[in-house]
Amino acid sequence: MNNRKTPIIRFKGFTDDWEQRKLSDLVQIERGGSPRPIDDYITDASNGLNWIKIGDAPAQGNYITKTAEKIRPEGLSKTREVHPGDLILSNSMSFGKPYIMGIYGCIHDGWLLIRNTYNFFDLTFLCHLLGTPQMLNQYRSLAAGSTVNNLNKELVGNTVVTIPNIDEQRVIGQYSEHLDHLITLHQRKLEKLKIVKKAMLENCFPKKGKKVPKFRFSGFTGDWEQRKLGKVFEEYSEKNHEDLPTLMIIQGGGTIRRDESDRSLLYDKANLANYKMVNEGDFIVHLRSFEGGLEMATNTGIISPAYHTFHGENTDSRFYYSYFRSKKFIDIDLTPHVYGIRDGRSIDIEGMKTVKIPFTSYEEQKAIGMFIKHLDHLITLHQRKLEKLKIIKKSFLEKMFV
Template identity: 50%
Template sequence: MAKPTIRFKGYTDDWEQRKLGDVLERRIEQRQQSEEYPRLAFASGQGVIPLSERKTNNREQLTKDEYTKKYLVTELNDIVYNPANVKYGAIDRNKCGRGLISPIYVTFTTNEIPGFIERIVTSHDFQQRALRFEEGTVTKRQSVNPEDLVTLDILVAPKREEQQKIATYFDSLDHLITLHQRKCEETKILKKYMLQKMFPQNGQKVPEIRFKGFTDDWEQRKLGDVFKEYSEKNHTELPALTIIQGGGTVKREDSDRNLMYDKSNLSNYKMVRKDDFIVHLRSFEGGLEKASSDGIISPAYHTFHSDVADSRFYYPYFRSHEFIKHKLVPHVYGIRDGRSIDIDGMKTIEIPYTSTEEQQKIGDYLESIDHHITLHQRKCEELQNIKKFMLQNMFV
């Protein structure tokens, strides 16, 4: 019985087995580019896009016969694929619109619901079956010919209404995923912009953007005056932590590196308190890391605490290009793999300093931005998991 596990109400018929060639017809018309038929690009993971959005440099634009050359016509909702790149998912529905693509691609039209057929041909199972037709021994030349592709069997919902409901459902899921991805990117751009504006730039004494009520000049203070190094040992009652560059710390037992460590001797491990800074002498390229919780860390690390600083305020600064490349690198010695931070030199670095009240305000703001970024990332992951589950259960 060919029926999906999850189905819209009112549909009970078995799905029908068809050859892909029964539902797709190859489009072979070629034209010169014009206003009505602009050049388009096609790329794995992006689908059909305007040529200007292509991530790679497109040398074809430089050819003299650009406007006399003929290209392959593709229309909205066509199924397009790259015979040489099926392995990397270069098969998709044209969501961009009418235009011209390189003749190295293949484009099909369908009389079924395009969004329904799209989900079949973009599935991992379909692509794995298609790869069995790969020809050529050199990796770069391996390709899946359209004549072979259309011989593959697929299972199709017999009623167009059911196909349409399935296509609309996945379109709405994709729309939501794109929405959260976009929101996430926008929030990251906002954070980058605000970090530049909320810290004084190029020798200025005050930042461009400031919370109301703060008017005093910012100071420059030595890092070692604001943050004090400490080294407390014999705290084996606390969890051993692993440092994640750019991601704080995690309990070592929860990390994939857990098996690499000797668990027998933790007495010489250093204690670190939540929000204190951690420096590994050889990790200067990643800047300073912040502890996500109380715990103990390898004696290879140095730990810094401050009673007059908000670590949320300093964390993005300590990981900024300005701090790492211009302030920290002059205190790095050695050559190649043997390079290391001169910790005493690092303590002499001048860092921006303002009142703890203003630091906290900025820290609160940056924390709320990070919260929004995490929220959109989490929502994206949830929706992608739902999509994966539904694709497995709404198709046969």
């Protein structure tokens, strides 16, 4: 048990010690309940009561504002009603995140109700407090030795919380809400960018039977062609380049140098002369290409002799990389040339070379490739911002609570 009376990081103007209290002395804790058999109570009627399940919890944010299912009012006596402002906590410690109710509803016995009956807490502060690493450690410690590793009313009530006065709680709650808002904002931007990219990739190649794509940059007017992969890309096999860095294939992530990887995969360095050279921007058919498509080399180096390398003259790698990883290419074009079962599957390379792929001028390829690259850059940017915000929030939970 932590005996500190103040957090590591604190907002200016607050100096008083925090107070240690048993949680059950500060809030009302009750277990949910389920009318049975539950299927007999599910209803679409307008007077149905919101039936709160794990799937109704938001991916981002703390408030539950809607439910997918409702139950008949007759089931109310067999369940637990919750009100806006109540907190609910899953009794599964593998889940562990509390939520604030934004609506009336009913909870089953997989939830615990935590009600701020005595107004000791700012709700946002309490919501974050219950999900801190300090609280999760207490849950695990108190549940140790139990045959069922779940939370219950007594276990949660026996936890000890260290809390400041209500004014400091509100400031911490406001800051945590601000962080949550930023995280949600970047998550939404990221999702929108992924939707834009998905729509772009679906419409920048001609549909079956069409000679031009639905989406096209201005200035390009000619029909597209269908050419055999083996005519657009030439397979090559250059060995005796052991002076080059050895590369690893990352499905969906290009290539990385083995000496810069955190994976400790063993390989025979005496056999490096037999490794194949691959140039940056060229394509690789690797051991999992039957399910993930072709990979693009993001640097020059040498790769396992089990792989196949392809180079295209006057082709834009970013443009074709999107196509070679598309569902159409993998599931429709490539599948007829995959043989074997389960993890023993392989690609018939000669058959793959006969697959017809879209072909347009290098200038149009480049325009599409640059746009995809720009989208990828924005997606990466928002992913990094999102990861940084999540790290900040994690640190906040560890250092601004006791």
